[in-house]
Amino acid sequence: MPRILDIGVFNAVRESGLAKLMPAIPRITVGMGTCGRGNGAEELYHALNEAIQHSGLDVMLTGVGCFGSCFQEPLVSVRLPGSPLLMLRHVQANDTGRILEGLSAQKMPSDLLYCKIEEWDHITAHVRYGQGYPDIPQWNAIPFFKGQKKIVLRNCGLINPSDIEEYIAVGGYQALYKVLIDGRPETVIEQIKASRLRGRGGAGFLTGNKWDFMAKAKADTKYVICNADEGDPGAYMNRNEIEGDPHSLIEGMIVGAYVMGSTEGIIYVRAEYPLAVSRLNKAIEQAREYGMLGQNILDRGFNFNLQLVQGAGAFVCGEETALIASLEGFAGRPHPRPPFPAQKGLWGKPTNINNVETWCNIAPIVSRGPAWFAETGSAKSPGTKVFSLVGKVQNTGLVEMPLGTPLKNFIYDIGEGAGNGRHVKAVQTGGPSGGCIPVDMLDIPVDYESLAQIGSIMGSGGMVVMDEDNCMVDVARYFIEFTHSESCGKCVPCRVGLNKALRILNAITSGNGDVDHMSLLDELGRMIRECSLCGLGQSAPNPVLTTLRHFRDEYEDHIVAHRCRAGVCQELALSPCENSCPLRMNIPRFLELYQEGRLEDAFDSVIMDNPLPASTGRVCQHPCDNRCRRQSFDEVVNMREVHRFLADSIYQSELFEPMLERLKARKLAPTGHKIAVAGSGPTGLTAAFYLVMLGHDVTIFEERSEAGGMLRFAIPEYRLPKAILRRELDLIEGVGVKMEFNVRVGFDLPLNDLASRFDAVFLSIGTWKESWLYLPGTELKGVYPALPFLESVAKREKTSMGKRVAVIGGGNAAIDSARTLLRQGAQVTILYRRERKDMPAIEEEIKAAEDEGVKLVYLAAPHRIVGDADGSVKAIEIVKTRLGEYDKSGRKRPIPTDEVQRYECDSVILAVGETFDQDFCRASGLALKEEGTMVVDRFTLETSRKNFYAGGDVITGASNVSNAMGCGKQAARKIDERLTGEERWESLFPDVEYSRQAPGEPSLSRRHEGHCLPAKARAQNEEEVVEGLSAQQALEECQRCLRCDLRAAVSAK
Amino acid sequence: MPNKTISVRIDGELVTANEGETILEAARANGKHIPTLCYLKGLSAVGACRVCVVELAGTDRLLPACTTPIQDGMSIKTSSAKLTLYRRMAVELLLVERNHICSSCVSNSHCELQAMTQSLGITHVRYAYNNPRLQVDMTHPRFVLDHNRCILCTRCVRTCAEVEGANVWEVASRGIHSRIVSDMMDKWGQAKSCTNCGKCVQACPTGALAEKGMSVMEMVKQTDNVTRLAEQRASH
């Protein structure tokens, strides 16, 4: 092909390109960016090539760049002449046969089909591929693409990046041609200014102003530079832009050079991007060949040379002055500005530096005009920005969105949330020196100003999503470690300040934090931000400052309680399971002890960690399952069933009495302190048990005539047989806890009396009051709150609920009520306003209810209860809901529709949440929070009243048994510390010897579940549904443990 | 080219300055004190230590006085609670970064870092000491380089390059691992380009560069000589 010297040749090249883009034969493309290659695109390409040759079919095969949806790689597009472009995803080499067969059948394998493109706006041209395939979704109907606007990525994944003719076919180099023919550089600069395009490299300066500045500088030589030294970990926007469409960048630079009066250009690209480098080299060579670079460009008398320089990828070279120093052969260290590069840059000459994405925006602005550009994005930040969306979202990849799009659209619409029932906790924008934005601020629009306002930055467009498994202190530590190692060392705040910040963060995450550390870090962060010489230091503290501001709790947890809830900071946890257990049970220890054949030692280990092991062994939500490392091997260890087994074995044998004697012998000497506990639910029982063991004189005051709280009066017999609970109560009373029944604290027994008779009072009265729902018809006969209903059943009182019952709610109380009603012979329907996966109840319980025949209706919000003539319930009407936007809980908000459904029923159970009687708190000087829970210190559990402590549901709101017990345990420890002034807690726990040897080969046995009675039969009676493990099964389960605790044991030495 | 005079405010006082001057030069010409460490009159300014930061009145922006050109109409504040805090912190960070043990230092009582510590009223530091293990280079026949006392101000680097023209010194490595090195080698005694002039020693604000044979408190630096030589060179 000759050099293009006139429009005729230009058009001829364009025609030739179009013939390749939309040939008269089938065209298959393979996404061959770095992301595609990492997923087997190369093998796929070769396989396709071979298969095509072999079959003798007349098919064109081409490699293209990345289309953005990296999580679907390798992507393949297939187009038959006159038809839409079909996108296939996750294509592997062994799919080639099916694809080629599909060509003749005109039908692609449905499991590979992703979407179709009928026409495409290349911005500089419009391509119509053809119409058809009504069943295949349009590309922009796919959630990941919905709302995206591809300006920078206009050609990526569609054209062959190694063929300049395809670029010209979609309108490439037309903008350059136009600019050269017009010959009026000022007009172009005015256009860029009018577009208000802002530098996409991070700081967001107005590109037009920068260009103007440079154009006015007088010098014999001027340089234009493209900064393609992308240094953020996890960010690869520039890489993919270059790999997918290198000419777009080159055209932008030639236009820029021309209008700013420069003849020399440099692309400074990371050496770690070999594919991008080779594509660029090829593109530069082609551009020269076709007359777009070199002497007398497009015969318009303009000369411009472009060369590629490979950088070593130092993060600080994102700073213009450091980049220039590096190009001159010096160490990449920034210089103070002024002088600005436009005055005195490379080799002392005026220099203009823009980032890849900024250059890629030039041709579109020149060809469509500033007004068109300003249609997209926000007033202050027009246009789009490419982001790399990574982390805890289901869909990851490169996303090009209008600036000003709310952050939550990225996370929930494009990314489709965290998935797997996880909740997004924060988003970090802008790369390693960006800030962390908490989930309740996700409404903010993503533009330069809004991000800066909340302490983050746009940066080059990194977006990392985090969920509850991310520790925010560790996140801050990680990023500071990065920026610290990238600091050039020239100025003190960044060199030494970041080093100090890192050391402090290391101390906190390893359990050596100090309460002063938070203020020290905050002050240090501000100083580094305000005093550093260059952008690296000025932005590096953002992760620390924002996490300190928005996740202070997590810092406090680490420092004060040596607790990392996310389980990331390994030095703060024994093992993942221990860390996730609200009682912090030493799980690997009891598993090991039982495995060694030491049943009694194993039980002693359990009981000292968890005084209700048989009850929790049945009803705990088992958060340990979510974290067990065995997950990555096969299935998690069934720890809950093992401690249930251990407890059942002791309780039902002659081993009980000796065990009780051992426990009593372990009690610390009497302290003479008297402590009152209000409420004998799991929280109160736990606190009382430990306080007695610590040598205090403890009395529980219970409003009902029996102990156990929710365990006794809310959780049904078929889940937790009363006889089992009785055994646990025997144990707790056996060690010396005194109980007084039928005494209601705050009423029969005023708090002032308690204060005068006891040294400390622990309030754990639980949340027994059903929240009332505002709903027409709740006054009718036959409407009952869930807890009182369950309580009547537990007390064996007569309840007459009728034949058909509707239960409103989705928590454990709703499921318990429904299954209990079923056992009374009723037909039960649960009405829940969201979807099943949003139900707060334990998954196994929901499943069991379904199996037993409870009918569950989702997306159903109660509308009204209908009564008959004598005021009894006759039916319930619900409004169907649909799921709208995500709310702060990370679930979609149910929005009522017009559809009303009616369910005939004889009674209605309301299970919509519980609270407690707050009047007595107010009356007795206990401060309450707005949401109706008691105010306590997070760590000591002290209330606003001296010597009064509180725990369990009254401080957390209705929660679950093990969380409540965790509170009781914490309270006992703190009350003891306060009363004795000593830290005696550790001395309670025996130092038992057990093997510290990691299992050489993990046992291959699969997880054992407790056996369930058949659904039909069990729904007829109250018999316990889940049988425990057999001794053999329990043993095998213990052998499955990987002993994650041993790492801790090793590193502690 | 005769410099235009401009009017600026320093701590509220209206003063005149020459266009092209830095904030520091303008302030000193008008008898205003701004503390400095890495700055040495006559050498190019680098803005490394950040103790010279001042406030641009009416904004919350801080500017290093030694490198920022003063502009017509600027209003500068040279002291405030925040500036004192940040200057102290910069010095505190220098004190913990390496091993500054004044009791055994040749420059004790004649050290700019020590003087700055005193004048800023620093009596203790709030960060843990890094206590790095650093070398003392005794290979040069006349001089010593003790990395423990270096604050990386690069006055030696600039003196050698700009006044002596020998370019012996450079900063190697990056971040907290940055070190002054001679001739790309570790040992000063083997640096071929060193002319043994000793100007770097005189420019060094601490005891990092010192003459051999000095005892504690004996090393008094002649920084004024470096400035005089630098200015003479510039006027040629």
Ligand code: SF4
């Ligand atoms: S493998 Fe064992 S120690 Fe590790 S998480 Fe699972 S139960 Fe705990």
Ligand code: SF4
């Ligand atoms: S040796 Fe002295 S002059 Fe050189 S950088 Fe270190 S402290 Fe500054």
Ligand code: FES
């Ligand atoms: S004197 Fe200005 S930064 Fe050191």
